[in-house]
Amino acid sequence: MIRKNSEYPLQPPRERGTGRAFAFALLMHVLLGFFLYHGIHWQNSTPAGEEAELWTEVPDSAIPHPVAPPPPVPVAPAPPVRDEQAEIALQEKKRQQQEAAREAQLAEQQRQQKLRAQQEADAKRQQELAAEQAAQLAAQKAASARLKQQQQQQAEKLKQQQLAEQQKQQQEQEQKQAEAEAQKKADAQKAAKAKAQAEAAAQAKKQLDAERRTRLAQMQGMAGSPGSTGNGLAKSGTGTGSGGTAASSGFNDKVQRRVRPNVIWSGPTEGLETVVSVRCSPTGTLLSASVSRSSGNSAWDAAALRAVQRSDPMPQDTNGKTPESFLITLRPAG
Known part of the structure; x- marks a missing residue:
């Protein structure tokens, strides 16, 4: 992942093999200069004249007497090459060589530019890929965090539901116990009340019986005493x-x-x-x-x-x- 620094401008990546290419170009220029130099020197040399002798074979019977050899025929010297034409040809050749060198240099520059553009495209593609990977990683982290948060919320909700259910069950148990105790207390009170009522009824009956016996005894005593009048109910009314x-x-x-x-x-x-x-x-x-x-x-x-x-x-x-x-x-x- 390529980090961008705000303090330094973005620079293209350093090309590999630059020194080797520079050395190769220098060697080619040296060789080109060497060939140009020797080619010009060869064109400037003046060709030397040449002489030739012609001989004719004559049979011996045809020579009656010795004949003196004819004088040598002078050989016309080769016309000298005009320096202007050689200069033009040399300049044309030199121009062609320069044009070829220029085209080779331009082709090399174009190749270097294509290579640099390819490297920049690769670097940009790598940056985009790194950014995409970083975005995917961030998205994965965010999804993982959301999933973890959802799981925590679900666990907390389940825990609260379980706690509420436990509290509800406990309240129901306490309510049932309270109802059972209240019912038990009510039953006890009812039993005590019934017992008290039975005791009160028994006591009232006992008192009523005692009262009746007392009144009967009083009535019997009053009826048996001399001088008594009436039935004795006036006092008991x-x-x-x-x-x-x-x-x-x-x-x-x-x-x-x-x-x-x-x-x-x-x-x-x-x-x-x-x-x-x-x-x-x-x-x-x-x-x-x-x-x-x-x-x-x-x-x-x-x-x-x-x-x-x-x-x-x-x-x-x-x-x-x-x-x-x-x-x-x-x-x-x-």
Whole structure:
């Protein structure tokens, strides 16, 4: 890969074999000068004249007497070459040689230019190839980075999904456990409430039986005593105090103000009404309490009964005494 430096201009690559080509061209010029020199020197030499003798063979019978040899025929000297024509021919030859050398030099320059252009094209092609390879490498790196980022995002998303699924499962388990515990607690409360209701019903029944036995004993005692009149129900009636005196008009409000704060109820309120029968001592001490008329909801009946039992002692009437027996009507606050 060829690096571009902004401090130095772009230069063509250095050609190989330049020194060898220069040496070869110098040798050719030296040889050309040598041949030109000897060719000119050979053309300038003046040819020397030549002489020739002609001889004729004569038979001996034809010669009666010796004849003196004829004088030699002078040989005409060769016409000298005109120097102007030799100069023209030499100049023409020299021009042709120079033209040939010039053409050879031009051809060499053209060959060098083609070679240089080819080398520049190769260098440019190499640069383009290097740039293309660099672009491909950058694209591959970018694609690899994107793929890696996508894989990381998918892994993170999968991890978050798994974490959310685990949290959801944990919440569901916790909710199920909470529901199971709530159900268990509700069942326990229901069982405790049922047990309390059963105990309250048993206690109320026990108290009712005891009250009946007491009243029966009192009635039997009053019936057997001398001078007694009536059947003895006046003292045991509802809404009356001891001695058969009726309770004042404000006594019921006092009883309601005493019992109402002790009512604990979170269930339905519509249509519930319970009448509780109580027996008290003249000082207000609660002797017995029982459900006289049920509301149809045993849980509310038990709550009303507990509220009456928590209200011990009961308030006293205007005469300073609490009626022996009376009824309390309770409804849930709505």
